[in-house]
Amino acid sequence: MTNLSEELQSRLKDIAFKKSIPFCYCCYKAAPSGTCTTCFSDDLMRLVEGVGVEYGTDWVIEHLIQESLTPVDTTDSFEDNVRKRASPKGLPSGLRI
DSSP states (O other), X not given: OOOHHHHHHHHHHHHHHHHSEEEETTTTEEOTTSXXXXXXXXXXXXXXXXXXXXXXXXXXXXHHHHHHOOOOOHHHHXXXXXXXXXXXXXXXXXXXX
């Protein structure tokens, strides 16, 4: 059985490949087949339209996470949880503050 973080990393990498396009920096053009049709290079970068190009998928994954997730305000969440638990409605029946 694979480690959960390894499986997650593998899935994120698959998504990064699907959301980006192989790009030949030497010819400065997309190479969707995985080989540049001009110079026949297979040493390609990844292109994310409107974001940029770079080797590897780590930057694509980071970009997709930043674009897709909303940061959680842990301070507000903690305070809300404490208020909820401290209110009489949050206590088991028969207990009072």
